[in-house]
Amino acid sequence: MAGQNILLFGATGQIGSFILTAILSARTQFGRVAIFTSPRTAETKAAYLEKLKEQNVEVIIGDVEDENAIKAAYDGIDTVISALGRNALAQQIPLIRLAASSSVKWFLPSEYGTDIAYGPASAHEKPHQQKLKVRAVLEKEISRADLDYSYVVTGPFAEMYLHFTPGMEEAGGWDVKARKAVLLGETGKERVSLTTMKDVGTLVVATLLHSTPESRNRPLCVNSFTTSPAEIQAEFERQTTGKPWDDVSCTSVERLRELETAAWEAGNPAATVFTLRRIWTEGGTLYNQRANGLIGEPKMMSLGEVVANEIKRVSSL
Numbered sequence: 001m002a003g004q005n006i007l008l009f010g011a012t013g014q015i016g017s018f019i020l021t022a023i024l025s026a027r028t029q030f031g032r033v034a035i036f037t038s039p040r041t042a043e044t045k046a047a048y049l050e051k052l053k054e055q056n057v058e059v060i061i062g063d064v065e066d067e068n069a070i071k072a073a074y075d076g077i078d079t080v081i082s083a084l085g086r087n088a089l090a091q092q093i094p095l096i097r098l099a100a101s102s103s104v105k106w107f108l109p110s111e112y113g114t115d116i117a118y119g120p121a122s123a124h125e126k127p128h129q130q131k132l133k134v135r136a137v138l139e140k141e142i143s144r145a146d147l148d149y150s151y152v153v154t155g156p157f158a159e160m161y162l163h164f165t166p167g168m169e170e171a172g173g174w175d176v177k178a179r180k181a182v183l184l185g186e187t188g189k190e191r192v193s194l195t196t197m198k199d200v201g202t203l204v205v206a207t208l209l210h211s212t213p214e215s216r217n218r219p220l221c222v223n224s225f226t227t228s229p230a231e232i233q234a235e236f237e238r239q240t241t242g243k244p245w246d247d248v249s250c251t252s253v254e255r256l257r258e259l260e261t262a263a264w265e266a267g268n269p270a271a272t273v274f275t276l277r278r279i280w281t282e283g284g285t286l287y288n289q290r291a292n293g294l295i296g297e298p299k300m301m302s303l304g305e306v307v308a309n310e311i312k313r314v315s316s317l
C-alpha cells in the first residue's frame, strides 16, 4: 500500500533503527513518516533525531503511557509499526485499543522473533507470554472493521545468533579471534532459519508495500535463509583458516533444557536466551513454506555475507 502515513514506536531501538532505515530508503513510497519517542531518548539521541528530521521524519516526543499524546500522534496516521523492546511489550495493549478508535487501520506489533504460536507447547513458553497477550487483544477483542494486523515473524536475528552471550557459552556462538565455536544440537546439523537485522527492515517494508488480503491478519513467517550450525561453522572455516577450527563443541537440546531450568529457577533474566535457543534448536524456526513470497519475495542477504560481516566486525575491534 503506497502513500500510507506511518507512525513507528521504538524506532530508535536495536531493530527499530533497521526498520526505520529501510523505510527511509523507500521514503518516496510513503506519505508521512513519524516516530514516537521518549523524552529520555530525545535527550540521549538528540543528534540522531535531528538527522531524521532532515530526512523528512516527524519526531514526536512523548510518554508512551500518555493517552492524549498517543491520540494526537495517531491523528491522520494509517499504519502503526511497533518495535518496542521486550520490557515495553505490554504497553502495546493500550496503544492497540487507541489505534482501533482512531484513523489507524493497520497495526504491526513488536514481533520480529520466534513464532509464538508455532505449536501446542508455544502457549506455555515463558518468553512468549507478553506477545501472546498482545496477539489476543488484536485477534479477539478488536474488530477487523476497525483495525487489521500483521505479525512479522523473523526468527532469530542472524548476527545475534552468531554471538556468544557473555557467561553463557553453552548457549552457542562463534568467536572468530579464538577460532572457537559452540554449535547447538546433538551434531550441529539441525536446521535453523535466521534473518539479518537489515533484512528485518527490508521485510517490514515489503509487508507495508505488498499488502494483499492474504498478507494481512496473520503471522508472516519470513527469513533470510535456512541453515544449520554445522553449515555456519563450515562457512567460517572457509572464510578464515580454510581448515577445521580446533575448538568446536556441541550443546544438545537436553543440555539446553537443563541450563534453562536452572536459569529460570535462579531468577536469572538471561534464562530467556536458553529458552529461545532451545526452541530454535528443536526446529521452532522451520516452516513448510516461508511467507517471503506473500510480500513480493524481497532480496535477502546470504549466510556468506553474514559470516563475512562478522569476520570484518571482529577484525576491526
Ligand SMILES: NC(=O)c1ccc[n+]([C@@H]2O[C@H](COP(=O)([O-])OP(=O)(O)OC[C@H]3O[C@@H](n4cnc5c(N)ncnc54)[C@H](OP(=O)(O)O)[C@@H]3O)[C@@H](O)[C@H]2O)c1
Binding pocket: 009, 010, 011, 012, 013, 014, 015, 016, 036, 037, 038, 040, 041, 064, 083, 084, 085, 086, 087, 088, 091, 110, 111, 112, 113, 114, 154, 155, 156, 157, 160
Ligand atoms: N529475533 C531476535 O533475535 C530478536 C532479538 C532482540 C529483539 N527481538 C525483538 O525485537 C523487538 C524489539 O526489541 P529491541 O531489542 O529492538 O528493543 P530495544 O532496543 O530494547 O527497545 C526499543 C525501543 O523501545 C522503547 N522502549 C524500550 N523500553 C521501554 C520501556 N520500558 N518503556 C517505553 N519504551 C521503551 C525505546 O524507544 P524510545 O525511547 O525511542 O521510545 C527503545 O529504543 C522485540 O519484540 C524483541 O522481542 C528479537
